[in-house]
Amino acid sequence: MTYTIDICRAKRLDTGEWVYGDLITQDYPIFKDLKAPLILNTDGVWEINPATKRRCTGKTDTNGDMIFERDIIKDRNERVLFVKYEDCRFKITDEYDNGVETTQEAIDWFEFKIIGNTIDNKNLLGGK
Numbered sequence: 001m002t003y004t005i006d007i008c009r010a011k012r013l014d015t016g017e018w019v020y021g022d023l024i025t026q027d028y029p030i031f032k033d034l035k036a037p038l039i040l041n042t043d044g045v046w047e048i049n050p051a052t053k054r055r056c057t058g059k060t061d062t063n064g065d066m067i068f069e070r071d072i073i074k075d076r077n078e079r080v081l082f083v084k085y086e087d088c089r090f091k092i093t094d095e096y097d098n099g100v101e102t103t104q105e106a107i108d109w110f111e112f113k114i115i116g117n118t119i120d121n122k123n124l125l126g127g128k
Contacts, residue, residue, distance in 0.1 A: 007056040009068050010039055010048035011119070019046045020066075023053065052119055057083060057090045061114045072124045073112040080115070080124060 008023040013036060021041030025034070036047045054068040061067055069085045073092070081092050092112075116124045 007066065008039060009054045009056070009066075010037070010050070011052040013047040013049055019043075019048065021046075054117075055085055055090075061112050063113065065114050067112065067114060068117070070118040071114050072116040072118060072121055073114050076111050081112075082118060082125060 006022065007020060009018055009020045010023075011017065012019050019039045019041065021039040024038040024040055024045075037050050037053065039046050039048050054070055057067045057069070059067050061073065067073065067083060069083055069090065071083045073081050073083065075081060079094065081094055084091050084093060092110075115121070118125065
């Protein structure tokens with residue numbers, strides 16, 4: 001399944017729980033007085049920790065879960081990789097960023113499984 005890449009995920013300031021939805025920032029004139037960015041979804045509006053904000057790639061893993069920027073994933077060869085956003089596109093690379101790289105277009109035909117993310121599971125990338 002493909003999702004819109006406008007979806008974001010971030011941790012709420014009040015509980016630390018992940019929330020998903022549309023990102024609202026101080027860039028919008030009506031929200032210029034915000035103290036922190038917000039995520040808006042059908043459950044409400046949440047202040048978020050901006051350091052935890054992640055963009056949706058628009059793709060899902062083998063379990064149907066949305067893949068986000070900075071997710072840690074495994075490919076069909078059991079290689080641990082992570083998703084990054086660079087040069088206005090998503091890329092998949094290894095933990096050392098040493099050239100094992102796949103562009104957004106190639107994500108369509110690779111199979112990946114999300115095993116964590118770089119905030120909650122840094123140990124999966126050797127503490128990076």
